[in-house]
Amino acid sequence: MKTYLYLIASVFIFISCSTKTESSFEPETEADIIQYIEDNNLNAIRSNSGLYYVINNEGSGTRPTSTSNVTVDYKGYFLDGVVFDESSSSGISFGLNQVIEGWTEGITYFREGGNGILLVPYQLGYGESGRGSIPGGSVLIFDIRLLSVN
Numbered sequence: 637m638k639t640y641l642y643l644i645a646s647v648f649i650f651i652s653c654s655t656k657t658e659s660s661f662e663p664e665t666e667a668d669i670i671q672y673i674e675d676n677n678l679n680a681i682r683s684n685s686g687l688y689y690v691i692n693n694e695g696s697g698t699r700p701t702s703t704s705n706v707t708v709d710y711k712g713y714f715l716d717g718v719v720f721d722e723s724s725s726s727g728i729s730f731g732l733n734q735v736i737e738g739w740t741e742g743i744t745y746f747r748e749g750g751n752g753i754l755l756v757p758y759q760l761g762y763g764e765s766g767r768g769s770i771p772g773g774s775v776l777i778f779d780i781r782l783l784s785v786n
Contacts, residue, residue: 663758663773664715672715672755672777680755688755689742697748698785702740703733709781720769720776727783736761736776743782751781 669688673680680688700706709727713719732740738756746752756776758764766772 663764664775666757668715669755669757669775672775678753680753683741685737685741685760686757687738687741687760689745690753690755691745691750692752693750694745695747695750695782699747700732700744700782700785702744703731704744705729705731705786706743707783707786708743709783711779713777715775715777727781729786738776739778742778743780746780746782748782748784751779754778754780 666686672678673688678690680690682688707727707729708723709725710721710723711719712721732743736756738754738760741760742754742756754777756778758773758775761774761776762770762772764772766774770776
């Protein structure tokens with residue numbers, strides 16, 4: 637009976653170890669972003685940093701710089717469509733030098749009143765470690781509307 641229990645315990649340990657190995661860190665890649673762009677028929681532009689962006693409407697007001705304070709209405713979600721954050725329609729205000737690199741760069745492609753999509757690779761987002769409910773290695777997608785450059 638003891639031999640039988642040791643055998644069951646050994647199988648449990650083996651299964652547990654192999655499961656942990658299979659769920660090891662695998663960041664989402666540029667290929668994943670490209671697949672998302674193709675699947676959603678987006679006309680995205682790739683910047684030198686690896687950020688992809690879609691300009692639905694450039695806007696006609698002031699264009700921010702990377703140090704501007706702006707007000708943005710946004711929705712953030714993962715490649716699978718799960719929303720992780722969203723502002724109210726009145727937006728939130730912040731300095732572009734105080735946010736993830738993907739926003740610091742990406743918001744500057746719009747003018748006040750403009751809107752579009754930012755597809756942020758993990759290197760320009762929260763990196764390999766993630767933050768809060770955002771797992772490390774995650775591509776972040778943002779529907780954004782630049783309300784004002786303050």
